[in-house]
Amino acid sequence: MTMTSNQPSVVDDDAFTVRRSITIAAAPEKVWAAVTRPEHISRWFGHTEFGGDADVAVAPGASGTITWPGREPVPVRVEAMDAPHSVSYRWSNPCLGEPVPDAVDDSRSTLFTFTLEPTASGTMLTVVESGFETLPAPADDMESHRGGWNGELDKLVVLLESEAASAGAGAA
Numbered sequence: 001m002t003m004t005s006n007q008p009s010v011v012d013d014d015a016f017t018v019r020r021s022i023t024i025a026a027a028p029e030k031v032w033a034a035v036t037r038p039e040h041i042s043r044w045f046g047h048t049e050f051g052g053d054a055d056v057a058v059a060p061g062a063s064g065t066i067t068w069p070g071r072e073p074v075p076v077r078v079e080a081m082d083a084p085h086s087v088s089y090r091w092s093n094p095c096l097g098e099p100v101p102d103a104v105d106d107s108r109s110t111l112f113t114f115t116l117e118p119t120a121s122g123t124m125l126t127v128v129e130s131g132f133e134t135l136p137a138p139a140d141d142m143e144s145h146r147g148g149w150n151g152e153l154d155k156l157v158v159l160l161e162s163e164a165a166s167a168g169a170g171a172a
Contacts, residue, residue: 087113108136
C-alpha cells in the first residue's frame with residue numbers, strides 16, 4: 001500500500017505562523033477522532049491526557065498535557081471547538097533546552113488549530129500554529145515546530161491510512 005505524500009510545513013515569517021495542509025485517505029470522522037480524542041492523539045503525536053486521563057474527550061477549556069519520550073509534560077488547553085470541523089489548542093511548548101511551565105502561559109504560548117474538510121478521497125487536514133511572536137526566539141521556534149509538524153502529521157497519515165487499508169482488506 002502506498003501512503004499519501006504531502007507537501008511539508010511552511011513558515012510565514014511575517015505572520016509568525018507555521019502551516020501545513022495534508023490529504024489523508026481516511027474518513028473525516030476518523031481524522032476528527034485522531035485530533036480530538038486523547039487516546040488517539042497519543043498514537044501519533046505525544047502521550048496526551050486531559051484531567052489526568054488519556055480517555056477523556058476534549059472540550060473547550062479543558063486542560064491537560066502532551067508528553068514526548070525524554071521530555072517534560074507540555075501543558076495544553078482546548079481553546080475552541082466546532083465539531084467536526086475545527087479544534088484549537090493553546091500550549092506552552094518551548095524549544096528544547098528551555099524550561100517547560102507547569103500551566104499554559106497565555107503571554108508565552110502558541111495556538112494550533114486543526115481544520116478538517118471532506119474530500120473525494122478522504123480528508124484535507126490543515127494545521128496552523130500561530131503566536132510565535134510571543135516567544136523569545138520566534139524564528140528558531142517556528143523552524144523547530146515546522147519540522148515537528150512535518151514528522152507528526154506524516155505519522156498521522158501512516159496511522160490512519162494503514163487502519164483504513166486494514167479495514168478495507170477485512171471487508172473484502
